Amino acid sequence: MATAEANSIEARLAALGLNLPIAAAPAANYLPFTISGSTLYVAGQLPFEDGKLAVVGAVGKAVSVEEAEHAARLCALNILAQAKAALDGDLERIVRCLKLGGFVNAPAGFTDHPRIINGASDLMVAVLGDAGRHARFAVGASSLPMNVAVEIDAVFEIR
Amino acid sequence: MATAEANSIEARLAALGLNLPIAAAPAANYLPFTISGSTLYVAGQLPFEDGKLAVVGAVGKAVSVEEAEHAARLCALNILAQAKAALDGDLERIVRCLKLGGFVNAPAGFTDHPRIINGASDLMVAVLGDAGRHARFAVGASSLPMNVAVEIDAVFEIR
């Protein structure tokens, strides 16, 4: 039951050829996640891959839309890694991804934020199935920490 | 009771001469709203009017403060349309608007975000009465999807 369910998410990750990264330590004096009742808040995640920042620069300048979409996917993987840490390793305790907050490092006049944040939305649905479908916003940030292309935070319902 | 209350919101909408738009489909692979217990999350809404984007461009450049205030009002109407869809057509199930997150497409040095997001805040109170009074943030975004002037998301308490 719980095991079978747990297998299904871990099995999907494997089938997608995905390994969750090591949950990154916060860059400052805060927590990577907090829990209140059945609500899990995951702090804004950056596109870390293999322990280092993978996509740096503003979209439409140093970074292409495709690269930024990949950055969003990496942010989503880091969100899932934090969720797994928050849930003692058991991603099956996720009832639903409630919301993603997507910030794209983009200059004035850029218009393609939805496509970029899709990199995260699609990953969330691919891994969690229907439980991965969420509300979200996608907006432009004038700049982001360490000049990353994308930062995304998340809210989950958990059991 | 429930009917009388329901009438009051729908009656206010009518008295204000407002028709809620058709709840817009998301521009990508996500949901327009999610519900967790008594909390309703509405995804970031754009200033759609009669099915098309109504206010496009950066405030202080292509778009005036008055036009952006109207855009915020349109975002709020779309938020209410999504809430109505989430609540099976019964806006009376809204206990309270808890929070609006307001993003204004505005260049460096712009300072009038509160007045613009007031377009949404005032609408929410006009339609929902005291239940429409909410916490909020109002910030500048370097750019927004499809170059809209304003994007706003929302959290409601529902019954």
Add this chain to the structure above:
Amino acid sequence: MATAEANSIEARLAALGLNLPIAAAPAANYLPFTISGSTLYVAGQLPFEDGKLAVVGAVGKAVSVEEAEHAARLCALNILAQAKAALDGDLERIVRCLKLGGFVNAPAGFTDHPRIINGASDLMVAVLGDAGRHARFAVGASSLPMNVAVEIDAVFEIR
């Protein structure tokens, strides 16, 4: 018990030489906070000090990183002032700070948002102890209301 706990936060504020500001009235038609069950939402706070805006301008231009860090600290003090007002003067009813949303008025290419928002995170932990440790995001805003350097909103769990 409740008194002793209450004393501990108030005692920490005193030991830090901090006075909470007067909870500022919203700049527009919204509330400084809303409560839903055990969740308290505090509206985006600006760096008010002694009733006036203390740190105005974009970081990296008119405002230094150190000044912006101070602005973030002021935002956190204003958040606590609003929380105190929301909780009938009893900060001990805070179970935990769940999340801070940090917006830094910063130009393209700026990278030091985490250090700036630390001004708020450190203050929250200094005052609330472990209950002050939170998830957060830190992003760049193209502009902010009244040209402030920092705006921060918050979510708390309360009892």
